[in-house]
Amino acid sequence: MEQTQPRVPHVVLLPFPSLGHIKPMLSLAELLSHASFQVTFLNPQQIHDRLLLSMDMPAFHRRHPEFEFLSMPDPVRPSRDRPPPGLFSLHDKILSLGSVIKPALGELLISFNQEKGRRQPATCIIADGLLSSPVIDVSEQFEIPFFPLRTLSACCIWAYFNLPKLVEEGDVPFQVADEDMDKLVTCIPGLENVVRRRDLPGIFRIKRANDPALESFINDQTLVLPRASGLILNTFDELEAPVIAKLGSHFTKVYTVGPLHGLSTVRINDLIPLASGENILWKEDTSCMTWLDSQLSNSVIFVSFGSVIILTRDQMFELWHGLVNCGKPFLWVIREDSVIGEDGPSLILGKLKDMTGDKGLLVSWAPQEQVLTHPAIGGFLTHSGWNSTLESIFAGVPMICWPAIGDQQMNSRFVSDVWKIGFDMKDSCDRSLIEKLVRDLMEDKREEIMKSVNEIKKLAHEAVKEGGSSFCNLDKLIDDIRLRSHLAHNNSEGKK
Structure with missing residues (x-):
């Protein structure tokens, strides 16, 4: 046959x-x-x-x-x-x-x-x-x-x-304003002593179940x-x-x-x-790679909140002041559609660029994988999207997590308290906290946190080989x- x-x-x-x-x-x-x-x-x-x-x-x-x-x-x-x-x-x-x-x-x-x-x-x-x-x-x-x-x-x-x-346990629904957000959630098998109410996925922050x-x-x-x-x-x-x-x-x-x-x-x-x-969908500003070449090793904090997150004018300026006050050069990705406010996105972005001067570099989009592997990058201020989290892990870069929606709240908790490769500042956007966490990440607690970062980076590379x-x-x-x-x-x- x-x-x-x-x-x-x-x-x-x-x-x-x-x-x-x-x-x-x-x-x-x-x-x-x-x-x-x-x-x-x-x-x-x-x-x-x-x-x-x-x-x-x-x-x-x-x-x-x-x-x-x-x-x-x-x-x-x-x-x-x-x-x-x-x-x-x-x-x-x-x-x-x-x-x-x-x-x-x-x-x-x-x-x-x-x-x-x-x-x-x-x-x-x-x-x-x-x-x-x-x-x-x-x-x-x-x-x-x-x-x-x-x-x-x-x-x-x-x-x-x-x-x-x-x-059934009354952990959902909840709202940020009127609940004990730090209450431990004990009914998820395997995560009994890990997740607080504020760490649950963003879609659970609702009025009725x-x-x-x-x-x-x-x-x-x-x-x-x-x-x-x-x-x-x-x-x-x-x-x-x-x-x-x-x-x-x-x-x-x-x-x-x-x-x-x-x-x-x-x-x-x-x-x-x-x-x-x-x-694949956004035009990259590759000039940031040349700028990174001029910076010292592990000196730059990379800031990016992904392709969806929208910030208010007040949030933008709190973040900016925290970054400037820490004294570290920063590379900040700010999409043109990511800012809302009465001044309008272009005016807000223009003012931020004028104020930044030689303290850092603002770009509309960046080749993130390349940026994270650049020797000048010492930390990543991120929205904790899963792609960004994995890319940071694979590159061996510690994170400061500022989650907003979806799975980001859970990811940031695991980054900070389970894997111990970063810090979590969810539900806060305060310049003094940002300054402190950047200093902790880049200086005061760097040696300790990099031990965990390097261990998990090694595991990630072994997994794909x-x-x-x-x-x-x-x-x-x-x-x-x-x-x-x-x-x-x-x-x-x-x-x-």
């Missing part, structure tokens, strides 16, 4: 349309492409267009010839002024995305099944965990495995799974996850082992493959992957996808 050629695995990936979610998904997509998979990367039209403009597509396709970027319609969002980032705006965005994902993904899968060209039928779908509800419905309809990628810490996901217990947006978020983005074929996490075993083990009881398989940016660099011919930089936990877990994911592709091929041949 004539042997048919095995089917090439074809993975369809759908990131949540935000930089912090697209970046790790794109790194994972590159790794799968490097494993000789066909890859389809699906985005709403606006994000798709920005990716095509910001990336060197000819160079990308020379390295990844079986990688295709496709678009789906942009979701229709409510016509109102941009709300501050938080649960309600996230809820609106997820709902609007769900309305276009189901038909667009379904049509795409049908087209792959009918196509007679080089594109194989889809082997599996990897989508951001925030899109789990609409994607898992489509995957079950087409009998295609679904693997959610959660782009946040395992400890935060575990807190989401324990929301019913938190409500039966809030429709919160219920939808937990049901559609968390409790639905065990229906998937496995869970992919951008973390590594040695960093969050106890919590990862707890999550493992809810899933058939858990693939810890982080830090994805480090794993990409190691596995793709020891080169910097083309999609790893921050430049050949034989390391994340390296091997990616191989398991690749092998499992290949096996599913092989089984699907045999089933289709058997029906002929």
